[in-house]
Amino acid sequence: MQSVMEEKQHIGQLFDRIAPTYDGLNHGLSLNIDRRWRRMTVAKMMPVRHVLDVAIGTADLTIEMLRRGKAEYVTGIDLSDQMMEIGERKVERLKLQEVNFIHGNAQQMPFEDASFDAVTCAFGCRNFSNLDEGLREMYRVLKPGGQVTILEFSYPTRRYIRVLYDFYFTHVLPTIGRLVSRDKTAYTYLNKSVKSFCWGEAFAQRLHDAGFVDEHFEPVTFGIATIYVASKR
């Protein structure tokens, strides 16, 4: 069995494989709560000109921020071409022309220092093989005064919610994920990666260590996910 770390080395391929079923499974398995989390994340953003959406995937967060007028244009970076292809098709269908998709690694981005007015990342950080490298890169490419907004899975604090959560993530989600995506490992990886990841204060501290200031966070839906916001001085 592969370790979470080994799987992270091949993350682009993993998402390439599940790309065709990613959106449907996301919305179905979360009972559409993921859409609400993205809306809440975007609500925390200030309207700016140019946003970098790290791990843009199929562009759901980007679409939401363009619709809400939080960005004039968006550059998205991702390791999975298949995820971005689906994102590009969605953006075209919605006639949102202001998106530029770039293949690349969040931990070593091909952008100049201080290039973007804001940086976002939804459900991407957990997949980085080195979280601190990814956060430092976000800090580097953000303009001084800019804000980073991150949405990521976390772990509920209430005991009875944890029991349900553990059951859902260990049994229900990997089984449905495997059947629908026909990928044996991807949704087991999701479960493992969520459990082995840091959240709350610990994640806020990592933002601070990367150079960000005014870091704060809001757990949503019993802490199943958390929205983090921080700034660059």
Ligand SMILES: C[S@@+](CC[C@H](N)C(=O)[O-])C[C@H]1O[C@@H](n2cnc3c(N)ncnc32)[C@H](O)[C@@H]1O
């Ligand atoms: C769970 S999806 C999230 C996609 C999208 N942000 C959303 O909200 O649906 C995670 C995405 O992160 C991308 N990813 C993971 N590690 C990455 C890295 N080091 N650099 C760039 N993209 C990465 C994957 O290819 C995948 O598209």
